[in-house]
Amino acid sequence: MKRIIIIVLCLVLGLWLLIGCSNNDTNQPDNKETPSYNEVDEPEADEEFDEAMEELGEALSYLATPGWPEGKIPDVIPEYPFGEVTNSGDGGDGQYFILISPTGKDELAEYLTLLEGQGFTVSGDDSARLGTVAVNFQFNTKEVLQMIVTDLGTSEWPQLMGDVLPPDAGTLYGEVYIAELSKSDKEYGNYYSAGFTLVDLTEEDCVAFIEKQLSNGWEGGYDMIFKDVTIDGVDCELMLQFVQYYDGQGDFLLEAWKKQ
Structure with missing residues (x-):
């Protein structure tokens, strides 16, 4: 019964957001482009949107898998020490997704430094790799960080056209x-x-x-x-x-x- 209530709440919130967006579109003059969300200067609309997203997030949290996914990702990846893991799941094709909040860019920079100290090769401010394990980062919102863990693994040296010999390093x-x-x-x-x-x-x-x-x-x-x-x-x-x-x-x- 609880699951049904949650799903209904999600549908209602989604419909409310859809109707709100449609009304905003119909009120725009024909000769004026609709501004993006970041360009709208309407504090009340922003506040209503944020509240709706918080309510939707709270409803979806009942279906989430919180906590660091120990045993589901390679052990070489240290636990993210800031915020909380609100959800995680297997995305298939060797990928695992982790959502963390609240956290910010400065804390991510500290985590990348931690990874580098543990032997990872860090590229820019959004990715790191150790062997065949790669971790990519992106902020879905200002305080919601998504980690994408990929482990392609390795395989035996294959038989290639031209009898290419295997490398001595790498x-x-x-x-x-x-x-x-x-x-x-x-x-x-x-x-x-x-x-x-x-x-x-x-x-x-x-x-x-x-x-x-x-x-x-x-x-x-x-x-x-x-x-x-x-x-x-x-x-x-x-x-x-x-x-x-x-x-x-x-x-x-x-x-x-x-x-x-």
Whole structure:
């Protein structure tokens, strides 16, 4: 019975907000653009909106999962020490979402410093990574922080076109993405396309990975090497390219094009 009351309350509040927004739209002059929420200079309307959102949040809290999700995210992620976890849940595809409030940007900066001290690579003011575990942050409101935890894991070094040898340093981040090429792609000359990322290595390690392939029939050097292969009876030139390096990870591209 309590769940039914909560759901009805949520629907009523949602309908109230929808009607309010519709009325505001109909009262706008034809020759004037409707200002965004942040641009409206109506304290009373803002106050009513905030109160409605608080009531809706309170109603939804009965269906929430409060508290730090211990055991549901990697242990390497320390508990956020500010505010309270109001809700969390599995988003699928290796992602886990955590809502925290009240907290602010200064407290998030302190938490990022904490992560950095525990070995995470921090990028800007909204993301951190340790191995295959990544944490991204965004503020849904001024005091509501959303943490998005992603753990793609790693896999054994796969059998790649051209017999690409595994790296001596770094870890394969997730799996190699191999594109499904269409008939038109092949008519254009593209017969193979794959991409992958290595983490926990230096830029020099990325270059060393490329140069390691020279002992296995590849030609070239530094950031781009080539090898002749045959795909579906078509002679192609296979290219392995070190695309970019940032924050302890390197991106690589492996493509085969029909020889002219």
